[in-house]
Amino acid sequence: MKKRLVTYLALILILFPLISASAQTAATYKQDWFSAQQSRIAGEKAHNQAVLDYAANKTPENDQRVIETTKALLNSALDEAAAWLNWKNSEAKESPEVPDSIKASIQADVNTNLAKINSLRTEVNAIKNRLDAGVVFLKMVGAYAGLLADVARNTGAMWVYIGNERINTASNFETQLRAAAEKIGNNSDIISKLDLAKSEINLAKSKVDLAEAAYKKVAVPGTPLIKFAEGNNDLTQAKTNLLNAQAQLLAAFNLIIAK
Numbered sequence: 001m002k003k004r005l006v007t008y009l010a011l012i013l014i015l016f017p018l019i020s021a022s023a024q025t026a027a028t029y030k031q032d033w034f035s036a037q038q039s040r041i042a043g044e045k046a047h048n049q050a051v052l053d054y055a056a057n058k059t060p061e062n063d064q065r066v067i068e069t070t071k072a073l074l075n076s077a078l079d080e081a082a083a084w085l086n087w088k089n090s091e092a093k094e095s096p097e098v099p100d101s102i103k104a105s106i107q108a109d110v111n112t113n114l115a116k117i118n119s120l121r122t123e124v125n126a127i128k129n130r131l132d133a134g135v136v137f138l139k140m141v142g143a144y145a146g147l148l149a150d151v152a153r154n155t156g157a158m159w160v161y162i163g164n165e166r167i168n169t170a171s172n173f174e175t176q177l178r179a180a181a182e183k184i185g186n187n188s189d190i191i192s193k194l195d196l197a198k199s200e201i202n203l204a205k206s207k208v209d210l211a212e213a214a215y216k217k218v219a220v221p222g223t224p225l226i227k228f229a230e231g232n233n234d235l236t237q238a239k240t241n242l243l244n245a246q247a248q249l250l251a252a253f254n255l256i257i258a259k
Contacts, residue, residue, distance in 0.1 A: 036080040067127060085110045149220050152224060156212070177256065200242070211230075
């Protein structure tokens with residue numbers, strides 16, 4: 001019984017992610033992304049104010065402020081994109097659960113898109129007048145979603161893979177508990193909890209499948225950021241289902257060892 005207890009507890013721990021000792025690196029990149037977001041938001045406010053000032057008083061000084069704040073805003077948007085790419089790359093590299101093939105795909109996409117960001121940054125810094133600013137801005141609007149799409153799609157594939165691994169572990173645990181329960185008399189209460197757990201596991205699987213379908217549609221042209229958000233939402237729901245399943249599995253386990 002002690003050996004069985006250790007085995008079951010080990011399975012429970014595997015159901016949910018462990019924080020690795022190197023997680024601080026990914027956390028640092030994530031914080032860099034948050035900081036870049038705040039800088040971009042501040043840049044938007046400064047640019048909008050410059051545009052309003054120029055509309056009210058079309059002086060050369062106000063015109064120059066519009067140009068400079070445009071450049072600052074576009075550079076801050078590129079900083080935000082680069083920070084997000086670095087965060088997703090670090091997140092993948094540090095996870096022991098992610099297959100090397102997915103890590104390699106994310107790394108390659110990150111390198112490709114960081115190179116695109118550097119190219120766009122050169123164009124931004126070369127802006128001399130309002131016409132230049134308008135041309136580069138329109139180019140940025142067309143390119144920005146594309147900068148994130150490939151990495152977002154592969155990041156989604158990473159999360160789907162991990163989700164399916166957790167679901168398989170939970171399903172195997174439920175199967176083992178059910179086999180143990182069937183050897184026990186008066187087991188209806190245990191079977192009831194296992195049935196609830198199995199239902200939640202199946203729901204989690206359906207949500208992960210929906211997330212996978214959404215992530216596969218993260219591409220340009222299209223609505224990549226919307227599809228990425230849809231996939232994230234589906235995975236959040238799947239996590240809730242797995243937490244519910246875990247609660248039922250633990251309850252069933254406690255009933256089994258109490259018999």
